[in-house]
Amino acid sequence: MEEAKRDEEEPKQQQIWSWGAGTEGQLGTGKLEDEYLPQLLHLPFLYSAGSISTLACGGAHAIALTSVGKVFTWGRGTTGQLGHREMLNSLHPKPVSSLQSYVITHVSAGWSHSGFVSEIGLLFTCGDGSFGQLGLGDYRSQSTPVKVDYFANNFVNQIACGMRHSLVMLKGNQVYGFGSGKRGQLGISRDKIKSVNLPQVTCGLEDVQIVSISANGDHSAAISADGHLYTWGRGFAGAADANFPQLSLSSLRCTKAALGWNHGLLLTGDEEVLMLGGNYHGGLCDLEKMSAVKHRSDSSRATLNEVIGLDGVKVVKIAAGAEHSALVTGRTWGWGEHGQLGLGNTNDQTIPQTVSLSPDIQNKEASLNVYCGSGFTFAIRCSREQIYESINPENRTMKSRNVSYKCSAVVSHVKLLSLFPHLQRNVWFGILKASYQ
Amino acid sequence: MSYDNVEIEDMEWNEELQAFTYPCPCGDFFQITKDDLQLGEEIARCPSCSLYITVVYNQEDFLRDKDKSKKKDLEPAKQLPISVA
Numbered sequence: 001m002e003e004a005k006r007d008e009e010e011p012k013q014q015q016i017w018s019w020g021a022g023t024e025g026q027l028g029t030g031k032l033e034d035e036y037l038p039q040l041l042h043l044p045f046l047y048s049a050g051s052i053s054t055l056a057c058g059g060a061h062a063i064a065l066t067s068v069g070k071v072f073t074w075g076r077g078t079t080g081q082l083g084h085r086e087m088l089n090s091l092h093p094k095p096v097s098s099l100q101s102y103v104i105t106h107v108s109a110g111w112s113h114s115g116f117v118s119e120i121g122l123l124f125t126c127g128d129g130s131f132g133q134l135g136l137g138d139y140r141s142q143s144t145p146v147k148v149d150y151f152a153n154n155f156v157n158q159i160a161c162g163m164r165h166s167l168v169m170l171k172g173n174q175v176y177g178f179g180s181g182k183r184g185q186l187g188i189s190r191d192k193i194k195s196v197n198l199p200q201v202t203c204g205l206e207d208v209q210i211v212s213i214s215a216n217g218d219h220s221a222a223i224s225a226d227g228h229l230y231t232w233g234r235g236f237a238g239a240a241d242a243n244f245p246q247l248s249l250s251s252l253r254c255t256k257a258a259l260g261w262n263h264g265l266l267l268t269g270d271e272e273v274l275m276l277g278g279n280y281h282g283g284l285c286d287l288e289k290m291s292a293v294k295h296r297s298d299s300s301r302a303t304l305n306e307v308i309g310l311d312g313v314k315v316v317k318i319a320a321g322a323e324h325s326a327l328v329t330g331r332t333w334g335w336g337e338h339g340q341l342g343l344g345n346t347n348d349q350t351i352p353q354t355v356s357l358s359p360d361i362q363n364k365e366a367s368l369n370v371y372c373g374s375g376f377t378f379a380i381r382c383s384r385e386q387i388y389e390s391i392n393p394e395n396r397t398m399k400s401r402n403v404s405y406k407c408s409a410v411v412s413h414v415k416l417l418s419l420f421p422h423l424q425r426n427v428w429f430g431i432l433k434a435s436y437q
Numbered sequence: 438m439s440y441d442n443v444e445i446e447d448m449e450w451n452e453e454l455q456a457f458t459y460p461c462p463c464g465d466f467f468q469i470t471k472d473d474l475q476l477g478e479e480i481a482r483c484p485s486c487s488l489y490i491t492v493v494y495n496q497e498d499f500l501r502d503k504d505k506s507k508k509k510d511l512e513p514a515k516q517l518p519i520s521v522a
């Protein structure tokens with residue numbers, strides 16, 4: 001489901017920026033370079049197939065799903081993850097021609113594989129299959145999306161691709177896992193599972209109505225209709241791995257989960273963001289400086305924490321890369337000033353920083369979304385001016401002032417920045433620099 | 438500080454690079470060659486950033502590998518070589 005088919009605006013009303021690691025062409029800039037500042041992209045070919053309704057960003061590739069159900073991919077393609085019938089990188093968005101005859105409604109990008117779900121519930125996978133993560137019954141890689149026959153008689157709703165595994169959610173409530181299971185990320189067995197190449201039912205969710213699934217690194221997560229969060233796979237913050245879905249805080253009401261390689265973000269119904277893990281390497285955030293929301297009675301499990309520096313600012317969108325995160329706040333003004341309070345030092349803190357997207361979107365009615373790949377980020381803005389103009393022309397100016405969105409990237413690596421000076425230059429500093437505008 | 442400890446069996450053999458690899462959060466791969474392993478090197482580096490991982494393995498496996506040329510026994514069994522068009 002994701003945000004598929006959400007926005008139907010004219011392509012002209014849509015703007016796309018990218019920044020971060022770009023050496024595989026994943027930024028869509030037409031260059032093989034890292035970008036430290038958000039780059040406004042010009043993607044005329046892509047726009048010819050309608051506006052982008054959602055993006056999926058993987059290890060070093062990206063998938064765009066358009067409002068008419070067409071799919072474009074770019075970035076690293078060396079294991080077939082772009083679905084272009086070849087195992088080559090692509091600097092520019094190119095259509096996945098073998099899916100032309102389908103209306104695609106959901107896409108996911110893993111480290112080196114991809115998944116596509118059609119309007120009628122068919123599942124296709126391509127890319128690296130060496131851990132069985134394509135679910136095709138073998139360990140081969142595919143350069144063209146292949147229909148997953150295992151689900152021939154089922155209606156697939158969503159796929160979530162992690163580093164070496166995949167989760168699938170059927171219409172109804174069943175969740176399946178396949179690929180590498182070494183850290184428990186498939187949730188299919190009490191015993192250690194090295195890998196499976198055919199889907200198997202994830203245990204413990206049979207009586208739960210799951211509405212969304214997520215995967216990244218060796219982590220897996222699902223959210224139920226009543227907002228409960230379940231996580232399994234690699235433990236957060238050094239906690240033990242979980243072979244089965246674990247319910248995190250039954251009092252929690254989640255609307256979205258975004259997973260990294262060592263952290264997870266949760267968006268609650270109150271538009272609050274909570275973080276799972278994050279200090280596994282001592283770098284992502286300083287848990288002592290975060291206010292622990294609540295500790296689970298089982299102390300071996302990771303705790304949920306508020307993100308420091310947000311100070312109650314409402315958050316409307318979240319996204320997580322391997323070791324960084326991005327979120328969109330619904331705050332009208334002041335966020336830039338507020339976010340700058342912690343700038344200029346490299347203390348062990350995590351403070352969300354505001355990214356300036358040029359041309360400035362303040363005082364303009366817009367809907368902004370963010371998507372993170374392993375080391376890169378995309379932001380898409382859809383103008384809603386036209387909509388409000390037609391609904392309420394007199395009130396437009398006032399509304400514009402009241403509702404504007406700014407994009408904030410949570411800079412997750414302040415401590416790592418000081419430990420890994422070269423990394424600053426290559427990837428993370430790009431995000432940080434963008435934040436200082 | 439090492440980003441992670443990774444067992445050699447969780448790394449993938451890349452024929453083109455002639456190295457064992459593991460995903461780096463920047464999008465590139467940590468890499469270590471068999472020669473490195475025979476020398477007892479346990480740090481796999483990423484060519485695109487300054488991150489590195491510690492590779493967990495038994496050096497003797499690779500010394501024996503050198504002597505007897507039984508390379509296949511030591512590569513992760515489940516993984517196929519990464520094919521490059």
Ligand SMILES: [Zn+2]
Nearest residue numbers: 461463483486
């Ligand atoms: Zn790297």
